[in-house]
Amino acid sequence: xxxxxxxxxxxxxxxxxxxxKSMVHIRIGILTIFEKWQSVFPGKVFISSEMPVxxxxxxxxxxxxNLIPSENFLKTLYEEKNSFPSIKDCKxxxxxxxxxxxxxxxxxxxxxxxTKGRKSADISSTNQLIHSENIFVEEGASISYSVLNxxxxxxxxxxxxxxxEGCFIRGPFSLGEGGRLKMxxxxxxxxxxxxxxxxxxxxxxAILMSYxxxxxxxxxxxxxxxxxCNLGAGTSNSNLKNTGGIVKMWSKEKKDLVPAGYKCGxxxxxxxxxxxxxxxxxxxxxxxxxxxxxxxxxxKFIDDFTWGNENYIFEKAISDINNWKKMKGLEITKHxxxxxxxxxxxxxxx
Numbered sequence: 033x034x035x036x037x038x039x040x041x042x043x044x045x046x047x048x049x050x051x052x053k054s055m056v057h058i059r060i061g062i063l064t065i066f067e068k069w070q071s072v073f074p075g076k077v078f079i080s081s082e083m084p085v086x087x088x089x090x091x092x093x094x095x096x097x098n099l100i101p102s103e104n105f106l107k108t109l110y111e112e113k114n115s116f117p118s119i120k121d122c123k124x125x126x127x128x129x130x131x132x133x134x135x136x137x138x139x140x141x142x143x144x145x146x147t148k149g150r151k152s153a154d155i156s157s158t159n160q161l162i163h164s165e166n167i168f169v170e171e172g173a174s175i176s177y178s179v180l181n182x183x184x185x186x187x188x189x190x191x192x193x194x195x196x197e198g199c200f201i202r203g204p205f206s207l208g209e210g211g212r213l214k215m216x217x218x219x220x221x222x223x224x225x226x227x228x229x230x231x232x233x234x235x236x237x238a239i240l241m242s243y244x245x246x247x248x249x250x251x252x253x254x255x256x257x258x259x260x261c262n263l264g265a266g267t268s269n270s271n272l273k274n275t276g277g278i279v280k281m282w283s284k285e286k287k288d289l290v291p292a293g294y295k296c297g298x299x300x301x302x303x304x305x306x307x308x309x310x311x312x313x314x315x316x317x318x319x320x321x322x323x324x325x326x327x328x329x330x331x332k333f334i335d336d337f338t339w340g341n342e343n344y345i346f347e348k349a350i351s352d353i354n355n356w357k358k359m360k361g362l363e364i365t366k367h368x369x370x371x372x373x374x375x376x377x378x379x380x381x382x
Contacts, residue, residue, distance in 0.1 A: 033113055034089055035073050037066070038080045039097035046098070046128045047284040048301030048319050049241075049258060051336070052371045054079050056097050059226050059241045060131050061138025062146065062188050062206040065097065071145060072106045098125040100134060103144040128299050128317075129281060129292045131256045132237055136185060136222035139204035143168065143186040155180075166203065184221050214247060226259075228360060238297070243360055255297035258320075260356060264308035271297035271314060279315040282333035289332070301336070303353050303372070320375055321349045336379050346376045 043050035049058050056066040056079055069077045078089065079097070093116060100123040101109075108117040123134045143166075152168040158177045161167060166182035169175065172192040178199040180187050185204030189195065193207045199217040207213060208227035219225075220236035229240040236253040240246065244257050248265035255269055272295055273279060279296040280289035292315060300318040307325035318324060319336035326340045337344040350372065354364045 033073060033076060033110075034091045035069055035077045036080060036083070036091040036094045037069065037077065037097040038094050040080050042096070042098045042125070043081070045283075045285045046125065046131075048299060048317060048336075049128055049131070049256070051320050051375055052302045052368070054081050054097070055125075058125075058131060059224060059239060060100060060125070060135055061140075061224065062142035062190075062208070065100065065125075068101055068106065068142065068145070072110050096124075099123075100125055100138060101141075103141045106145065127283075127290070127292065128256065129254075129296050132222065132239055132254055132297075133293070135224060135237065135239055136204045139188070139206050139222070139224065140185055142206070143188055143204075147186075147188070170209070190227065208242065220253075241302075243357075253297050254295045255299065257298070257300045258302035258304065260303045260353065261300050262305040262356065264306050264310055266309040267306055267312070268310075269298040269312040269314075269316065271295050273314050280332075281315040282317045303349075303356075305356075321353065321372060323352070336375050346373065349376075 037056050039054045039056050043055050046055045049055060057064050066077060099119060102121045105117050105119065105122050147168045153171050153173065155161065155169055156176055159175055160179045163182040166186040167180055169189040170191040173189045175189065175195040177197040178195050180201050182203040184202060187201060187203040188206045190207055190209040190211060192209060193211045195213045196215040198215050199213050201219045202221045204221050205219055206224045208225060210228040211225045212230045214232035217232040218234045222237035223235050224239045225231045226240050226242040228243045231240060231246045233246060233249040234251045238252045238255045240257045241259040243259050244261040246252055246263045250266050251268040253269065254271040278291050279293060281292040281296055283290040296315045298312045298316050301320035303320060304318050304322040310324060313332060316332055318334045321336060321344060322334050322338045323344060324334060337349060350364065350369060357364055
Protein backbone atom coordinates (compact mmCIF):
# COMPACT_ATOMS: atom_id res chain seq x y z
CA UNK A 33 0.00 0.00 0.00
CA UNK A 34 1.50 3.33 -1.12
CA UNK A 35 0.54 6.45 0.85
CA UNK A 36 0.62 9.95 -0.68
CA UNK A 37 0.73 12.77 1.87
CA UNK A 38 -0.69 15.93 0.31
CA UNK A 39 1.32 18.72 1.94
CA UNK A 40 0.91 21.51 -0.64
CA UNK A 41 -2.20 23.19 0.89
CA UNK A 42 -0.67 23.31 4.38
CA UNK A 43 2.97 24.37 4.08
CA UNK A 44 2.19 28.10 4.22
CA UNK A 45 -0.58 27.84 6.82
CA UNK A 46 1.88 26.31 9.31
CA UNK A 47 4.52 29.03 8.88
CA UNK A 48 7.27 29.39 10.04
CA UNK A 49 7.33 25.58 9.86
CA UNK A 50 6.97 24.03 6.42
CA UNK A 51 8.94 26.92 4.88
CA UNK A 52 12.39 25.37 4.34
CA LYS A 53 11.16 21.79 4.02
CA SER A 54 7.77 20.14 3.78
CA MET A 55 5.46 20.37 6.79
CA VAL A 56 5.47 16.55 6.98
CA HIS A 57 8.89 16.95 8.65
CA ILE A 58 7.34 18.83 11.58
CA ARG A 59 8.09 16.98 14.80
CA ILE A 60 5.05 16.56 17.00
CA GLY A 61 5.34 14.00 19.76
CA ILE A 62 8.37 11.72 19.47
CA LEU A 63 8.34 11.41 15.67
CA THR A 64 7.85 13.72 12.71
CA ILE A 65 4.60 13.42 10.78
CA PHE A 66 6.45 11.58 8.00
CA GLU A 67 8.14 9.22 10.47
CA LYS A 68 4.77 8.24 11.98
CA TRP A 69 3.53 6.99 8.60
CA GLN A 70 6.89 5.53 7.65
CA SER A 71 7.03 3.46 10.85
CA VAL A 72 3.97 1.48 9.70
CA PHE A 73 4.43 1.71 5.91
CA PRO A 74 8.23 1.74 5.43
CA GLY A 75 9.32 2.80 1.96
CA LYS A 76 5.72 3.34 0.86
CA VAL A 77 5.13 6.95 1.97
CA PHE A 78 5.43 9.78 -0.59
CA ILE A 79 5.05 13.56 -0.39
CA SER A 80 3.02 15.56 -2.94
CA SER A 81 5.42 18.51 -3.13
CA GLU A 82 8.33 16.15 -3.90
CA MET A 83 6.61 13.98 -6.50
CA PRO A 84 7.44 14.30 -10.21
CA VAL A 85 4.55 15.41 -12.44
CA UNK A 86 4.45 12.14 -14.31
CA UNK A 87 4.62 9.07 -12.09
CA UNK A 88 3.38 5.52 -12.51
CA UNK A 89 3.09 4.86 -8.78
CA UNK A 90 -0.38 3.77 -7.72
CA UNK A 91 -1.57 5.22 -4.42
CA UNK A 92 -4.07 3.77 -1.99
CA UNK A 93 -5.24 7.24 -1.07
CA UNK A 94 -4.23 10.88 -1.10
CA UNK A 95 -4.16 11.84 2.56
CA UNK A 96 -4.06 15.44 3.88
CA UNK A 97 -0.59 15.82 5.37
CA ASN A 98 -1.95 17.85 8.28
CA LEU A 99 -3.70 14.73 9.61
CA ILE A 100 -1.79 13.62 12.71
CA PRO A 101 -2.54 9.90 12.87
CA SER A 102 -3.22 8.14 16.15
CA GLU A 103 -1.58 4.81 16.91
CA ASN A 104 -4.96 3.08 16.56
CA PHE A 105 -5.67 4.76 13.19
CA LEU A 106 -2.35 3.56 11.72
CA LYS A 107 -2.84 0.07 13.10
CA THR A 108 -6.37 -0.16 11.68
CA LEU A 109 -5.32 1.23 8.28
CA TYR A 110 -2.55 -1.37 8.08
CA GLU A 111 -4.80 -4.27 9.07
CA GLU A 112 -7.87 -3.24 7.04
CA LYS A 113 -6.31 -2.20 3.74
CA ASN A 114 -9.61 -1.99 1.87
CA SER A 115 -11.25 0.65 4.07
CA PHE A 116 -10.27 4.05 5.41
CA PRO A 117 -10.59 4.16 9.23
CA SER A 118 -12.40 6.86 11.16
CA ILE A 119 -10.21 9.85 12.02
CA LYS A 120 -12.16 10.72 15.17
CA ASP A 121 -9.20 9.89 17.42
CA CYS A 122 -6.68 11.75 15.20
CA LYS A 123 -5.77 15.45 15.20
CA UNK A 124 -5.85 17.99 12.36
CA UNK A 125 -2.98 20.48 12.34
CA UNK A 126 -4.40 23.76 11.02
CA UNK A 127 -2.31 26.36 12.87
CA UNK A 128 1.36 26.24 13.94
CA UNK A 129 0.60 26.73 17.65
CA UNK A 130 -1.38 23.49 17.61
CA UNK A 131 1.98 21.72 17.42
CA UNK A 132 2.56 22.38 21.11
CA UNK A 133 -1.14 22.14 21.97
CA UNK A 134 -1.30 18.56 20.66
CA UNK A 135 2.21 17.52 21.70
CA UNK A 136 1.33 15.71 24.94
CA UNK A 137 -1.29 13.66 23.07
CA UNK A 138 1.18 12.95 20.25
CA UNK A 139 3.89 11.74 22.65
CA UNK A 140 1.42 9.24 24.09
CA UNK A 141 0.45 8.00 20.60
CA UNK A 142 4.06 7.65 19.42
CA UNK A 143 5.09 5.95 22.66
CA UNK A 144 2.48 3.23 22.04
CA UNK A 145 3.52 2.99 18.38
CA UNK A 146 7.27 2.52 18.85
CA THR A 147 7.58 0.69 22.19
CA LYS A 148 4.83 -1.94 21.93
CA GLY A 149 6.31 -5.42 22.27
CA ARG A 150 9.77 -4.09 23.09
CA LYS A 151 11.77 -4.00 26.32
CA SER A 152 13.38 -0.84 27.67
CA ALA A 153 17.13 -0.72 28.28
CA ASP A 154 18.16 -0.74 31.92
CA ILE A 155 18.09 2.53 33.87
CA SER A 156 20.72 3.35 36.46
CA SER A 157 19.65 2.81 40.08
CA THR A 158 21.00 6.30 40.87
CA ASN A 159 17.74 7.70 39.44
CA GLN A 160 14.33 8.00 41.10
CA LEU A 161 11.61 6.60 38.85
CA ILE A 162 7.88 7.13 39.35
CA HIS A 163 5.64 4.80 37.30
CA SER A 164 8.65 3.14 35.69
CA GLU A 165 6.31 1.05 33.49
CA ASN A 166 5.69 4.25 31.49
CA ILE A 167 9.40 4.96 30.97
CA PHE A 168 11.25 3.58 27.95
CA VAL A 169 14.96 4.04 27.35
CA GLU A 170 16.64 3.15 24.05
CA GLU A 171 20.05 1.46 23.84
CA GLY A 172 23.07 3.67 24.52
CA ALA A 173 21.16 6.29 26.51
CA SER A 174 22.67 7.50 29.79
CA ILE A 175 20.74 8.88 32.80
CA SER A 176 22.25 9.65 36.20
CA TYR A 177 20.97 11.02 39.52
CA SER A 178 17.74 12.44 38.11
CA VAL A 179 14.01 12.18 38.83
CA LEU A 180 11.70 10.84 36.11
CA ASN A 181 7.97 11.05 36.89
CA UNK A 182 5.71 9.31 34.35
CA UNK A 183 2.50 9.66 36.38
CA UNK A 184 0.79 11.96 33.88
CA UNK A 185 2.26 10.50 30.70
CA UNK A 186 5.08 8.40 29.23
CA UNK A 187 8.76 9.28 29.06
CA UNK A 188 10.82 8.18 26.06
CA UNK A 189 14.61 8.57 25.98
CA UNK A 190 16.18 8.09 22.56
CA UNK A 191 19.22 6.15 21.43
CA UNK A 192 22.54 7.55 22.73
CA UNK A 193 20.78 10.43 24.48
CA UNK A 194 22.16 11.72 27.78
CA UNK A 195 20.49 13.20 30.84
CA UNK A 196 23.01 14.86 33.13
CA GLU A 197 22.84 14.84 36.91
CA GLY A 198 20.11 16.66 38.80
CA CYS A 199 17.39 16.84 36.15
CA PHE A 200 13.69 16.80 37.06
CA ILE A 201 11.41 15.45 34.34
CA ARG A 202 7.64 14.99 34.22
CA GLY A 203 5.94 13.17 31.38
CA PRO A 204 4.73 13.17 28.73
CA PHE A 205 8.30 13.80 27.58
CA SER A 206 10.57 12.78 24.73
CA LEU A 207 14.33 13.22 24.35
CA GLY A 208 15.44 12.34 20.83
CA GLU A 209 18.42 10.36 19.61
CA GLY A 210 21.71 11.97 20.61
CA GLY A 211 19.91 14.68 22.60
CA ARG A 212 21.34 16.16 25.79
CA LEU A 213 19.70 17.51 28.93
CA LYS A 214 22.24 19.51 30.92
CA MET A 215 22.45 19.58 34.73
CA UNK A 216 19.52 20.89 36.71
CA UNK A 217 16.97 20.96 33.88
CA UNK A 218 13.35 21.33 35.00
CA UNK A 219 11.11 19.74 32.37
CA UNK A 220 7.32 19.78 32.53
CA UNK A 221 4.92 17.61 30.55
CA UNK A 222 4.14 17.96 26.87
CA UNK A 223 7.80 18.62 26.02
CA UNK A 224 9.86 17.20 23.16
CA UNK A 225 13.61 17.75 22.88
CA UNK A 226 14.37 16.46 19.39
CA UNK A 227 17.36 14.56 18.01
CA UNK A 228 20.78 16.11 18.69
CA UNK A 229 19.29 19.04 20.61
CA UNK A 230 20.79 20.37 23.83
CA UNK A 231 18.56 21.81 26.53
CA UNK A 232 18.33 22.94 30.14
CA UNK A 233 16.57 25.54 32.28
CA UNK A 234 12.79 25.49 32.71
CA UNK A 235 10.85 24.05 29.77
CA UNK A 236 7.12 23.38 29.65
CA UNK A 237 4.90 22.11 26.83
CA ALA A 238 7.47 22.99 24.16
CA ILE A 239 9.19 21.37 21.17
CA LEU A 240 12.73 21.69 19.86
CA MET A 241 12.62 20.03 16.42
CA SER A 242 16.23 18.83 15.87
CA TYR A 243 19.84 20.08 16.20
CA UNK A 244 18.71 23.11 18.22
CA UNK A 245 20.07 24.47 21.50
CA UNK A 246 18.56 25.92 24.62
CA UNK A 247 21.75 25.20 26.51
CA UNK A 248 21.36 27.66 29.41
CA UNK A 249 18.90 28.85 32.02
CA UNK A 250 15.75 30.71 31.04
CA UNK A 251 12.09 29.82 30.48
CA UNK A 252 10.61 28.27 27.35
CA UNK A 253 6.90 27.49 27.49
CA UNK A 254 4.03 26.75 25.07
CA UNK A 255 6.49 27.21 22.22
CA UNK A 256 7.93 25.54 19.12
CA UNK A 257 11.56 25.95 18.06
CA UNK A 258 12.56 24.76 14.60
CA UNK A 259 15.73 22.96 13.52
CA UNK A 260 19.23 24.42 13.83
CA CYS A 261 18.16 27.20 16.19
CA ASN A 262 20.06 28.60 19.17
CA LEU A 263 18.64 30.43 22.18
CA GLY A 264 21.25 32.56 23.93
CA ALA A 265 21.87 32.26 27.68
CA GLY A 266 19.04 33.69 29.78
CA THR A 267 16.54 33.80 26.91
CA SER A 268 12.92 33.59 28.09
CA ASN A 269 9.49 33.93 26.55
CA SER A 270 6.14 35.06 27.87
CA ASN A 271 3.29 32.64 27.23
CA LEU A 272 0.43 34.41 29.04
CA LYS A 273 -0.88 37.97 28.79
CA ASN A 274 -0.96 39.97 32.03
CA THR A 275 -4.63 40.65 31.31
CA GLY A 276 -5.36 36.92 31.04
CA GLY A 277 -6.83 37.61 27.60
CA ILE A 278 -6.62 35.78 24.28
CA VAL A 279 -3.17 35.73 22.67
CA LYS A 280 -2.98 36.67 18.98
CA MET A 281 -0.25 35.39 16.69
CA TRP A 282 0.87 36.46 13.23
CA SER A 283 -0.43 34.30 10.38
CA LYS A 284 1.56 34.57 7.17
CA GLU A 285 -1.28 32.94 5.25
CA LYS A 286 -3.86 35.50 6.45
CA LYS A 287 -1.38 38.43 6.72
CA ASP A 288 -2.92 39.32 10.06
CA LEU A 289 -2.96 38.49 13.77
CA VAL A 290 -5.09 35.44 14.58
CA PRO A 291 -6.49 34.35 17.99
CA ALA A 292 -4.42 31.47 19.34
CA GLY A 293 -5.87 30.74 22.78
CA TYR A 294 -4.95 31.84 26.28
CA LYS A 295 -1.41 30.47 26.30
CA CYS A 296 1.01 30.88 23.44
CA GLY A 297 4.71 31.61 23.59
CA UNK A 298 7.33 31.60 20.82
CA UNK A 299 7.30 30.07 17.33
CA UNK A 300 10.80 30.18 15.81
CA UNK A 301 11.60 29.04 12.27
CA UNK A 302 14.58 26.95 11.18
CA UNK A 303 18.12 28.39 11.36
CA UNK A 304 17.19 31.31 13.62
CA UNK A 305 19.08 32.45 16.71
CA UNK A 306 18.84 35.03 19.47
CA UNK A 307 21.31 36.86 21.70
CA UNK A 308 21.78 36.34 25.44
CA UNK A 309 19.01 37.59 27.72
CA UNK A 310 16.54 37.98 24.86
CA UNK A 311 12.94 38.41 26.07
CA UNK A 312 10.22 37.32 23.68
CA UNK A 313 6.72 38.74 24.09
CA UNK A 314 3.60 36.60 24.34
CA UNK A 315 2.73 35.10 20.96
CA UNK A 316 5.88 35.97 19.00
CA UNK A 317 6.62 34.51 15.55
CA UNK A 318 10.24 34.51 14.34
CA UNK A 319 10.78 33.59 10.71
CA UNK A 320 13.50 31.56 9.00
CA UNK A 321 17.20 32.42 9.34
CA UNK A 322 16.94 35.37 11.73
CA UNK A 323 19.57 36.71 14.11
CA UNK A 324 17.54 38.33 16.88
CA UNK A 325 19.22 40.93 19.08
CA UNK A 326 18.57 44.45 20.32
CA UNK A 327 15.18 45.75 21.41
CA UNK A 328 12.78 43.14 20.03
CA UNK A 329 10.55 42.54 23.06
CA UNK A 330 7.57 44.35 21.56
CA UNK A 331 7.89 42.73 18.11
CA LYS A 332 5.15 40.15 17.52
CA PHE A 333 6.54 39.15 14.12
CA ILE A 334 10.16 39.06 12.98
CA ASP A 335 10.34 38.38 9.26
CA ASP A 336 12.62 35.87 7.48
CA PHE A 337 16.28 36.86 7.12
CA THR A 338 16.26 39.61 9.74
CA TRP A 339 19.54 40.71 11.36
CA GLY A 340 18.70 42.83 14.41
CA ASN A 341 16.63 45.58 12.81
CA GLU A 342 18.13 45.12 9.34
CA ASN A 343 18.15 42.60 6.50
CA TYR A 344 20.36 39.55 6.84
CA ILE A 345 22.62 39.44 3.76
CA PHE A 346 22.00 36.07 2.11
CA GLU A 347 25.65 35.04 1.70
CA LYS A 348 26.35 35.98 5.33
CA ALA A 349 23.32 34.01 6.53
CA ILE A 350 24.44 30.89 4.64
CA SER A 351 27.99 31.22 5.99
CA ASP A 352 26.68 31.55 9.57
CA ILE A 353 24.36 28.57 9.19
CA ASN A 354 27.27 26.49 7.94
CA ASN A 355 29.37 27.53 10.95
CA TRP A 356 26.64 26.26 13.28
CA LYS A 357 26.30 23.01 11.34
CA LYS A 358 30.06 22.39 11.52
CA MET A 359 29.81 22.52 15.33
CA LYS A 360 27.73 19.34 15.09
CA GLY A 361 29.89 17.71 12.44
CA LEU A 362 27.74 18.58 9.40
CA GLU A 363 27.68 21.08 6.54
CA ILE A 364 24.89 22.90 4.78
CA THR A 365 23.64 21.07 1.69
CA LYS A 366 22.96 22.37 -1.79
CA HIS A 367 19.26 21.57 -1.32
CA UNK A 368 19.12 23.65 1.87
CA UNK A 369 20.79 26.59 0.13
CA UNK A 370 18.31 26.41 -2.76
CA UNK A 371 15.33 26.29 -0.38
CA UNK A 372 16.64 29.22 1.66
CA UNK A 373 17.34 31.25 -1.48
CA UNK A 374 13.71 30.90 -2.58
CA UNK A 375 12.56 32.21 0.81
CA UNK A 376 15.02 35.10 0.61
CA UNK A 377 13.97 36.05 -2.93
CA UNK A 378 10.29 35.85 -2.02
CA UNK A 379 10.80 38.24 0.88
CA UNK A 380 12.59 40.80 -1.30
CA UNK A 381 9.91 40.65 -4.01
CA UNK A 382 7.24 41.78 -1.56
